[in-house]
Amino acid sequence: MKSYDIPLYPGNSLTIILYQNVSNTDEIMSKLLKGELEYSIINCKAIFDHRQLLFAATKVLSIQHSSKLSTHNVHSELIYLLSPTTNMKDSIKKFGLQADDKQFYIAIFNSTSEKLNDIKSLVKGDQVEEQYNEQSKTIENTSYFSRDTAIENYSLKEYKDIAQCDDSKLKSYIFNSMSMKGLLK
Amino acid sequence: MSDLVKMEGITDLTKIGAELISQGAEAKTFKLNYFGMECIIKERFVKTYRHPTLDSKISNKRILQEIRSLNKCKKNGIDVPGLLFVDIVQTRIMMEFVNGITVKQFLYNNCENNYQNTQTPEIIRICREIGQQVCKIHDLNLIHGDLTTSNILLRTSTNNSTVFIDFGLSYTSTLAEDKAVDLYVLERAFISTHPNSESLFNEILQSYKDSSKNSPSVINRLDQVRLRGRKKLAFG
Ligand SMILES: Nc1ncnc2c1ncn2[C@@H]1O[C@H](COP(=O)(O)OP(=O)(O)OP(=O)(O)O)[C@@H](O)[C@H]1O
Ligand SMILES: [Mg+2]
Numbered sequence: 137m138k139s140y141d142i143p144l145y146p147g148n149s150l151t152i153i154l155y156q157n158v159s160n161t162d163e164i165m166s167k168l169l170k171g172e173l174e175y176s177i178i179n180c181k182a183i184f185d186h187r188q189l190l191f192a193a194t195k196v197l198s199i200q201h202s203s204k205l206s207t208h209n210v211h212s213e214l215i216y217l218l219s220p221t222t223n224m225k226d227s228i229k230k231f232g233l234q235a236d237d238k239q240f241y242i243a244i245f246n247s248t249s250e251k252l253n254d255i256k257s258l259v260k261g262d263q264v265e266e267q268y269n270e271q272s273k274t275i276e277n278t279s280y281f282s283r284d285t286a287i288e289n290y291s292l293k294e295y296k297d298i299a300q301c302d303d304s305k306l307k308s309y310i311f312n313s314m315s316m317k318g319l320l321k
Numbered sequence: 322m323s324d325l326v327k328m329e330g331i332t333d334l335t336k337i338g339a340e341l342i343s344q345g346a347e348a349k350t351f352k353l354n355y356f357g358m359e360c361i362i363k364e365r366f367v368k369t370y371r372h373p374t375l376d377s378k379i380s381n382k383r384i385l386q387e388i389r390s391l392n393k394c395k396k397n398g399i400d401v402p403g404l405l406f407v408d409i410v411q412t413r414i415m416m417e418f419v420n421g422i423t424v425k426q427f428l429y430n431n432c433e434n435n436y437q438n439t440q441t442p443e444i445i446r447i448c449r450e451i452g453q454q455v456c457k458i459h460d461l462n463l464i465h466g467d468l469t470t471s472n473i474l475l476r477t478s479t480n481n482s483t484v485f486i487d488f489g490l491s492y493t494s495t496l497a498e499d500k501a502v503d504l505y506v507l508e509r510a511f512i513s514t515h516p517n518s519e520s521l522f523n524e525i526l527q528s529y530k531d532s533s534k535n536s537p538s539v540i541n542r543l544d545q546v547r548l549r550g551r552k553k554l555a556f557g
Contacts, residue, residue: 187357202410308403319409
C-alpha cells in the first residue's frame with residue numbers, strides 16, 4: 137500500500153493497494169454494481185506501474201476542476217480515464233474489475249483509516265508488499281502486467297514499431313494513448 | 322461524494338518545484354519532476370490584448386494541433402516527446418522531457434561561427450537525419466510549420482538522434498507547395514542563425530531528396546518558393 141499526494145491538485149492524494157489471491161470477487165463485484173464502494177477497483181493486467189494510475193488521477197482532478205466528469209464519481213472516472221477510448225462500457229470492461237479476477241488494484245482518493253478498514257474487512261485476499269524500483273523511480277507491476285493485454289487495451293498496434301519495442305517505449309505509448317483520449321480527430 | 326476531492330489546482334507551476342526553461346511568445350515551458358519522472362509542461366497563456374474567448378479558442382486550436390501532430394508522428398515512428406497528460410481547458414501539455422540539447426546549441430558548441438570548415442562526420446550525420454525525418458513527416462502529409470534549429474533536439478541517450486518538438490503551428494496538407502514552404506522556413510532559420518551554413522542545409526536537402534518518391538516535386542517547388550522569397554513569408 138502506498139499513498140501519493142497529487143502535486144498539481146494540492147490537498148488530494150491517491151492510495152494504491154495491490155491485492156492477490158482474492159477469493160470473494162463475486163461478493164465484491166455485486167457491491168460494486170450496486171454502487172456501494174467508494175474506491176476504484178482496477179484490472180491490473182494493463183497497468184504498468186503506479187505512475188500510470190497517478191497520471192490518470194491527475195486527469196480526474198483536472199476534469200473535476202475545470203469541466204464535468206463523464207461518470208458518476210471520481211473513482212469510476214479514474215477507471216474510465218485509464219482507457220484510451222470514450223466508449224464507457226468498453227472502458228469499464230477492460231479496466232475495471234472482472235468476475236474471474238483474483239488480483240486487482242484498489243485506488244482511493246483521499247483515503248481515511250475508516251475506508252481502509254472497510255476494504256480490509258471486505259476483500260478476502262492478500263495485500264502485496266510492492267517494491268519500489270530505484271531505476272524507474274516508481275513501483276512497477278512486475279507480477280501481473282501483461283504486454284499483450286496492454287497492446288490490446290490501448291490499441292498499440294497503431295504504433296509502427298510495437299512488435300520490437302522495449303518496455304520503456306511501450307510505457308511511453310500507453311501514456312501517449314491515455315493522453316489522447318477524446319482528443320483524436 | 323462531490324466534496325471528496327479538493328478542487329483547487331496549481332496555477333503557478335513554480336510553486337510545486339517546476340523550473341521555467343523557456344518563455345516564448347505564446348507559451349511558457351517548464352521542467353518538472355512528476356512522480357519521479359522528468360517532464361516538460363508547456364502552457365499557453367492568454368494574451369490580454371486579444372478578446373479572452375477568442376484567445377482561448379485560438380489556444381485550444383493550437384494545443385489540439387500540437388498534440389494531434391505529436392500523436393501522428395509518435396505512431397509512425399518519428400521520434401517526438403511522448404504525451405503524458407493534456408489539459409485543454411488550462412491549455413497545458415505535459416510530455417516527456419528529452420535529455421539533450423537543441424540542434425542550435427549543438428551547432429554553436431561545435432562550429433565556432435565557421436560552419437564551412439567544421440563539417441565533422443557527426444554534424445553531417447545529424448543534417449542527413451534531419452532531412453530524412455522532415456521527409457517522413459511530410460510523407461504523413463504533416464507540415465511542421467516552425468522548423469528551426471531550436472525546435473529539433475538531439476537525444477543524449479541515443480547518441481544525438483533527432484527529436485522534433487513544437488508542433489503548435491503544424492497542420493495537415495498534401496500540397497508540395499506547403500511542404501516546400503516548410504523547407505524554406507528551415508533554410509531561412511539555418512542561414513540566419515548559423516551564417517555560412519549553406520552547405521549544411523544542402524546535406525539536409527540531399528537526404529530529403531533521397532528519402533521519398535514524393536521529394537522531387539517538393540524540391541522543384543522549393544526553387545519557386547525561394548524566388549518568391551521573403552515576401553511570401555513576411556506578408557503571406
Ligand atoms: N520535450 C522536451 N524535452 C526537452 N526540452 C524541451 C522539450 N520541449 C521543449 N523543450 C525546450 O523548451 C524550448 C521551448 O519549447 P517549444 O519550442 O515547444 O516552445 P515555444 O514556446 O514554441 O518556444 P519558442 O517560442 O522559443 O519556439 C525548446 O527550445 C527546448 O529547449
Ligand atoms: Mg520553439
